[in-house]
Amino acid sequence: MLELAILGLLQEAPMHGYELRKELTAKLGAIRAAISYGSLYPTLRRLQAAGWITEAAETPATAEEVPALTSRRGRVVYTITAEGKERFAQLIAQTGPETYGDTGFGVHFAFFSRTDRATRLRILEGRRRTIEERREGLRDMLGRAAERLDAYTLELQRHGLEACEREVRWLEELIANERSGRAPTVPNDGTAGGRREDNSPPPPGESRKERP
Amino acid sequence: MLELAILGLLQEAPMHGYELRKELTAKLGAIRAAISYGSLYPTLRRLQAAGWITEAAETPATAEEVPALTSRRGRVVYTITAEGKERFAQLIAQTGPETYGDTGFGVHFAFFSRTDRATRLRILEGRRRTIEERREGLRDMLGRAAERLDAYTLELQRHGLEACEREVRWLEELIANERSGRAPTVPNDGTAGGRREDNSPPPPGESRKERP
């Protein structure tokens, strides 16, 4: 997952580690807290070894200017290679069970603007399927096994169920939009394009975890 | 996290691995997919080494009955020890940053019926704080840095923001309930006398089950 995200970001511009982490956090802020350096740097090393990216110490301009008495500290800038772009295209197009999990889906979705429509639809539908199954599991739990669970656990399930229902609705909308040709939901500019009660209850924290 | 969950479940009844996983999945189904055996068994080993639980091969009844020509296969039943119960109480009471993350909060919440009210409130408020911060981050993103992000990423943020707002409202409700004395729906006083099948619903005769 991290590999995909890094490759995707470096495709927009070369960056050094710290910057990469910030951009990563910005782009994926909705689905996961913050990428740890403990995963970022080893992954960068791995990508470089595989030839998907190259790393280069930042050059201190022309060396003429500011002769670097304060020897410029080692900032390492990472750049994606042609093979890396290929790799990204391959990763973004291939879907599997992990694509539909909370984290996997979030990362794929964040790069939908670099994904072709057919793949987008495949992912959205797979995700919907996954959430529908989770929803059915929770429904069963709340129906059949309810008396075996305490009130708090029940409340947690109820909350989770609601989140599932809400996400399915969201996905349905996105799927309809994809089919009808437009990009994601048209940003509601207040009035015109409107859905009526749009800013009522959304799904609670369900599309992340994961950190589960 | 797994340690806490296992200790909590074994407090209700001794179980073997497979059963434990099923119960775990049932109790935490709303917040995480399913616990992997790759984490379950090593953790059980660890807990046993620490003395929090004991493991025992299931006895084939009285050995008199059914002389086990089909030698009963090795089912291992895990039982919590007195030290384990102490450990659980300690883990459930101590709160830290990881208590407010998605997974950590979910696990703690699932055992709220074994948590005292003060701790419950501390956790709910800490969680609210955490989500509020995430929400503010997303709001800023959607406000200031919106033009830097593509439509899909924006939509993801919007969805995440809605989720945060909704969860804050949910937490607020729970906090209000805690303060007013009631549990989520049914009062439940989780005192120290660890017994399985905690008291069935006292007065409020409305064990409603909703089928949407």
Add this chain to the structure above:
DNA sequence: GGTGCGATGTATCGGTCCGATACATCGCGG
């Protein structure tokens, strides 16, 4: 009467990712 198949059951291995930690530089306000 066999045969396959899904549920039950225990267990390991490689790999991803996180949290804590360490260390160094820079600009800024007190």
Add this chain to the structure above:
DNA sequence: CCGCGATGTATCGGACCGATACATCGCACC
């Protein structure tokens, strides 16, 4: 002049996952 928060690179131990292997049981299907 000193601390302090932001920038910046990097490692280490540990938690957890996904794939895999293997064995038993009951049951439906032919």
